[in-house]
Amino acid sequence: MELKNYIAGEFKESLSGEWLDVEEPATGRKYAKVPLSNAEDVEMAVESARSARGQWGDLSFEERSDWLTRIADGLELRREEIASLESRDTGKPITLARNVDAERSISNFRFFAEMLKNHRGEEFEMSDAMNYVSSKPVGVGALITPWNLPLYLLSWKVAPAIGMGNTVICKPSELTPMTANLLMEVIDEIGLPAGVVNLVHGDGGGAGSRLVGHPGVDLVSFTGGTATGAEVARTAAPQFKKISLELGGKNASIVFGDCDLDATVKGVTRSAFLNQGQVCLCGSRVLVERSIYEDFKHEFVQSVEDLRIGDPASEDTELGAIISRGHLEKVEGYVALSIKEGGVCLTGGPGSSVSMEDRLKGGNWMRPVVVEGLPVDSRCSTEEIFGPMVTIHPFDGEEMAIEIANNTRYGLAGSVWTTDLEKGRRVAENMRTGMVWVNTWLHRDLRTPFGGVKDSGVGREGGKWSLGFFSEPLNVCIKDNSD
Numbered sequence: 138m139e140l141k142n143y144i145a146g147e148f149k150e151s152l153s154g155e156w157l158d159v160e161e162p163a164t165g166r167k168y169a170k171v172p173l174s175n176a177e178d179v180e181m182a183v184e185s186a187r188s189a190r191g192q193w194g195d196l197s198f199e200e201r202s203d204w205l206t207r208i209a210d211g212l213e214l215r216r217e218e219i220a221s222l223e224s225r226d227t228g229k230p231i232t233l234a235r236n237v238d239a240e241r242s243i244s245n246f247r248f249f250a251e252m253l254k255n256h257r258g259e260e261f262e263m264s265d266a267m268n269y270v271s272s273k274p275v276g277v278g279a280l281i282t283p284w285n286l287p288l289y290l291l292s293w294k295v296a297p298a299i300g301m302g303n304t305v306i307c308k309p310s311e312l313t314p315m316t317a318n319l320l321m322e323v324i325d326e327i328g329l330p331a332g333v334v335n336l337v338h339g340d341g342g343g344a345g346s347r348l349v350g351h352p353g354v355d356l357v358s359f360t361g362g363t364a365t366g367a368e369v370a371r372t373a374a375p376q377f378k379k380i381s382l383e384l385g386g387k388n389a390s391i392v393f394g395d396c397d398l399d400a401t402v403k404g405v406t407r408s409a410f411l412n413q414g415q416v417c418l419c420g421s422r423v424l425v426e427r428s429i430y431e432d433f434k435h436e437f438v439q440s441v442e443d444l445r446i447g448d449p450a451s452e453d454t455e456l457g458a459i460i461s462r463g464h465l466e467k468v469e470g471y472v473a474l475s476i477k478e479g480g481v482c483l484t485g486g487p488g489s490s491v492s493m494e495d496r497l498k499g500g501n502w503m504r505p506v507v508v509e510g511l512p513v514d515s516r517c518s519t520e521e522i523f524g525p526m527v528t529i530h531p532f533d534g535e536e537m538a539i540e541i542a543n544n545t546r547y548g549l550a551g552s553v554w555t556t557d558l559e560k561g562r563r564v565a566e567n568m569r570t571g572m573v574w575v576n577t578w579l580h581r582d583l584r585t586p587f588g589g590v591k592d593s594g595v596g597r598e599g600g601k602w603s604l605g606f607f608s609e610p611l612n613v614c615i616k617d618n619s620d
């Protein structure tokens with residue numbers, strides 16, 4: 138299968154004539170080709186988005202809301218196809234792709250369609266004048282997304298961006314391009330005006346960085362690694378582009394002695410290993426109050442060992458494959474480092490490979506790993522690993538838990554597990570992160586702000602925060618001098 142770019146309402150071959158192979162993580166087999174777009178492709182896409190700006194920006198919020206609903210309806214008809222493409226492209230279990238990726242991609246469009254219908258500017262009365270604030274489009278947006286939640290994250294940007302009247306160019310990860318292509322097919326089928334949404338495939342260093350640096354791009358919404366985010370900021374900031382950076386995380390799950398043990402073990406296991414630990418919000422550092430450390434550890438390790446690793450296409454698989462051979466090697470490198478840093482693998486670890494059969498033999502497989510005994514400031518306990526490996530640490534009391542949780546350059550998310558909700562609140566308030574869950578994890582209300590502090594990013598997306606980022610407020614102050 139050879140994918141194409143989508144520019145000015147047409148599927149177009151890249152002018153570069155060069156391709157990148159797309160591999161299936163579960164088998165290691167190449168199964169598609171994606172264009173390695175060059176500077177001319179990027180130029181065409183920017184030109185297309187710039188030409189479409191005026192008319193699209195002039196539509197009313199209601200009209201654009203209708204378009205978002207039409208996209209959601211188009212995706213809905215292909216719900217199962219989204220799930221199976223996402224599962225094949227990323228190696229994640231089909232049930233996860235169905236219940237999270239397909240579900241959220243569709244609901245992102247419906248959610249923002251609804252928000253737009255109710256969008257009203259604010260007014261501020263003065264004693265002798267009045268102000269009203271209206272939201273104007275920013276212009277052309279570059280939307281750059283990673284491989285772990287491909288359509289979920291792309292739709293989270295496309296919907297509010299075009300909803301607020303911008304036109305966009307999408308650049309999905311070269312590793313997982315399939316559902317971005319499907320979104321373009323839907324957009325094409327429903328007849329969205331040409332140029333409102335464009336897609337340029339290719340590598341980050343090429344197509345991605347050219348988009349970020351292009352003077353015709355007015356805003357950049359980027360989700361990905363912290364090092365790449367810094368590079369994006371270096372290029373975009375001096376041009377005063379609007380930038381939103383959703384970056385990495387090293388999130389703590391804080392387990393108190395008074396927690397509901399069964400529910401907590403279940404919740405912490407899910408938060409550690411969902412999507413093979415490849416979610417920016419995953420709780421990769423498990424901090425446990427010393428009074429229940431041994432009991433919790435025993436139950437937790439058992440629960441991790443019970444996770445069924447297998448073919449992502451199979452309905453009962455709970456852990457699929459790692460995205461790429463390179464990423465698998467990176468995670469295995471951290472497992473080896475954890476031993477050097479003084480850790481002990483309670484389950485998984487060097488040498489405990491997964492033997493898969495037949496077509497899955499060449500895939501990127503590893504057992505989940507739980508490491509104890511590491512200093513809380515070791516590299517494995519503080520750096521983002523982004524795979525099926527967690528560290529577990531005992532603590533004494535709230536203060537120590539908070540201190541360990543904050544002892545990292547990241548500040549994206551965290552969770553607190555306790556039956557004392559006052560304590561849960563108190564601890565949450567003192568965690569230097571953008572989001573904290575108490576007795577739950579990844580429980581999302583799309584109206585709430587999503588994003589992190591410190592090296593986890595700049596800005597927030599979600600609900601009114603997305604609408605704010607993807608628009609420019611215009612304040613008009615009116616004084617009536619007619620009398």
Ligand code: NDP
Nearest residue numbers: 283284309310311340341345346361362365383384385417
């Ligand atoms: P990367 O930073 O490697 O890539 C993210 C995207 O940026 C990809 O589309 C990539 O293209 C592109 N890219 C790479 N280099 C550049 C560049 N110089 N200029 C512009 N674009 C570029 O991240 P991963 O894809 O490896 O994703 C994993 C990371 O994403 C983790 O750190 C994770 O925590 C983070 N993440 C954060 C989330 C959040 O909301 N905070 C959510 C999900 C993930 P290509 O892949 O084609 O090279």
